[in-house]
Amino acid sequence: MWNVPNLLTLGRFMLIPVYLLVFEAGYTKTAFLVFLLAGLTDVLDGYIARKRKLVTQLGSMLDPLADKCMMIAVILSLVFSGMITWGAALAIFLRDAGMIVGSAIFHFRGKLTVPANSLGKLTTVLFYIAILLVIFRLPYAHAYLWFVVAVSFLASIIYIVQFNLLNKRKSKSNVPL
Structure with a gap:
């Protein structure tokens, strides 16, 4: 259950407050890099899970949830900043x-x-x-x-x-x- 792909997904959840803090501090370009890092971990966890046959029910549920939560954070930050x-x-x-x-x-x-x-x-x-x-x-x-x-x-x-x-x-x- 706690394999590398699932840990990467959990790391993506942890990147959400990092993104928000960096964005709120006014470092929007750095915040984009945090967002990009989250996207790269998404690609990487999916690749590892399929390649090494580590697909789990937990990962199948958490992966899209992490993606949606990050996207919600990004969209809300862009709305509230007027962007x-x-x-x-x-x-x-x-x-x-x-x-x-x-x-x-x-x-x-x-x-x-x-x-x-x-x-x-x-x-x-x-x-x-x-x-x-x-x-x-x-x-x-x-x-x-x-x-x-x-x-x-x-x-x-x-x-x-x-x-x-x-x-x-x-x-x-x-x-x-």
Whole structure:
């Protein structure tokens, strides 16, 4: 249960207050580096878990939770500092909340879930780029952020379609002849 990938995930949880303290102290670029470090630990823990067959139920639950908690901290810090609008933050939160609640409901109903797909992973990378643009106050940062929000909703729609197809196939295979 306490293997290297899970410890990296726990380390990501510990990076959240570090990020917030650094950001609040006015070191926004350094805070971005903390955020980037958290993202790298996410990639590393997933790689190690799959490569060494160390995937655990605990890790499967904590990993996305750590990601969402870090993203919430980053988005809230950007909103409260005036670097992004409440509208953008709300769109991001609604999408993430919908995915979290929907996944939990379907999981507890015994439905099959779709693993993260390449569009979902691409969306994560695009969010990192958007946050980089915002923190460094680069041109078109807000337009790009809204583009990424739109892509994230598209990724969610594709995920829902895949989820429905997967569970329809499962229910058809369980029908007695």
